Amino acid sequence: MEKIGFIGIGIMGKPMALNLIEAGYDLVVMDIDKKAVKEVTAQGAKSAETAKAVAEQTDVIITMLPDSPDVEQAVLGPDGVAEGIKAGSLFIDMSTIAPATSQKIAEVLAKKDVQALDAPVSGGEVGAINGALSIMVGGPETAFERAMPLFEIMGKNIVLIGEAGAGQVTKASNQIIVGMTIQAVAEAMNLAKKAGVDIVRVREALLGGFAQSRILDLHGQRIIDNNYKPGFKVKLHRKDMNIALQTGRELSVPLPGSALVASQMDAILAKGDGELDHSALALFLSQLSGLE
Ligand code: NAD
Numbered sequence: 001m002e003k004i005g006f007i008g009i010g011i012m013g014k015p016m017a018l019n020l021i022e023a024g025y026d027l028v029v030m031d032i033d034k035k036a037v038k039e040v041t042a043q044g045a046k047s048a049e050t051a052k053a054v055a056e057q058t059d060v061i062i063t064m065l066p067d068s069p070d071v072e073q074a075v076l077g078p079d080g081v082a083e084g085i086k087a088g089s090l091f092i093d094m095s096t097i098a099p100a101t102s103q104k105i106a107e108v109l110a111k112k113d114v115q116a117l118d119a120p121v122s123g124g125e126v127g128a129i130n131g132a133l134s135i136m137v138g139g140p141e142t143a144f145e146r147a148m149p150l151f152e153i154m155g156k157n158i159v160l161i162g163e164a165g166a167g168q169v170t171k172a173s174n175q176i177i178v179g180m181t182i183q184a185v186a187e188a189m190n191l192a193k194k195a196g197v198d199i200v201r202v203r204e205a206l207l208g209g210f211a212q213s214r215i216l217d218l219h220g221q222r223i224i225d226n227n228y229k230p231g232f233k234v235k236l237h238r239k240d241m242n243i244a245l246q247t248g249r250e251l252s253v254p255l256p257g258s259a260l261v262a263s264q265m266d267a268i269l270a271k272g273d274g275e276l277d278h279s280a281l282a283l284f285l286s287q288l289s290g291l292e
Helices: 013-022 034-041 051-057 068-076 100-110 124-129 139-155 166-194 199-207 213-223 234-251 256-270 277-290
Strands: 004-007 027-030 061-062 090-093 115-118 131-139 155-162
Touching: 004 013, 004 051, 004 213, 013 027, 013 034, 013 124, 013 139, 027 034, 027 051, 027 090, 034 051, 061 139, 068 090, 068 100, 090 100, 090 139, 100 115, 100 166, 100 199, 100 234, 115 139, 115 166, 124 234, 131 139, 131 166, 139 155, 155 166, 166 199, 166 213, 166 234, 166 256, 199 213, 234 256, 234 277, 256 277
Parallel strands: 004 027, 004 061, 061 090, 090 115, 131 155
Antiparallel strands: 115 131
16 A cells, blocks of 8 residues: 655645545655644644655655645655655645646646656545545646556545646636636525515425536525535635636636635625635625615
8 A cells, every 4th residue: 555645734635634544545644733643643644844854754644724825835855755755656635726826737747757646636624525526637647647546545526637736626626616606696685685575495496407506506595594604714715716717828728707706805804704615605795785
């Protein structure tokens, strides 16, 4: 069995690492948060002080970090993965970051005879706990095949999309659709509410028609319950909208709907509500309509 390095033991990384341990893999973990590390070493993992030390001791190194600069620093920075990684090892980044950063990392590691995959996920903490994540992968097919036994422990719907960065492009597309669909559901429910119509029945009626979606189902219920406990935080979705907008700028692709949603997320962050669930777009619109 290959020895696994796991860097970033947060909301997502912790249950993913625990599932790998439970499946019998030896893990070496690292996080700047020592409390998080303790929780995983208590379950049998070893720990290392630096990303470099993780890479020196393992064959496959997985990162699950917040944003592009975090992954870049952990891999290419001082005492990073690139300084310790052995030729023939595999690097897998499962964070949601900019496709351009994934491509840069893949290029640097290729010079060290290391294959890299970008493999962002969808499915949230529950999907991570249940080993039921959707995993969207970019990189070489041989690396994808090597990673498959690990992906099958962490996820269910696992798709190789294309070359380096393709997984991240797919995740950015996912976040555009999710963000704009929340906006659509929030606007519709808000209009119905202000018109004095019962939004419980609106959701029920719409779920049987062409406007049906998982977001109308799950976030529609959140809007009815006025429940914005995360879930997926607005501040993290704002980061992902930024990745989409930045990629759009690089490719000269207009993303007007995404820009609108991102701008509203900015207003939510400015109010200090960035820790709320991303469905709080509905709360914001409701406040603008004088309903709150
Ligand atoms: P998190 O903030 O809970 O976890 C990130 C962990 O990385 C933290 O424990 C932090 O201490 C650690 N860290 C940060 N910088 C580090 C560094 N330089 N070296 C070592 N450790 C470092 O975040 P999360 O919710 O687990 O999200 C991780 C990634 O997964 C993000 O890119 C996020 O967008 C993506 N994602 C999250 C969800 C979700 O529902 N939370 C769903 C899908 C994808």
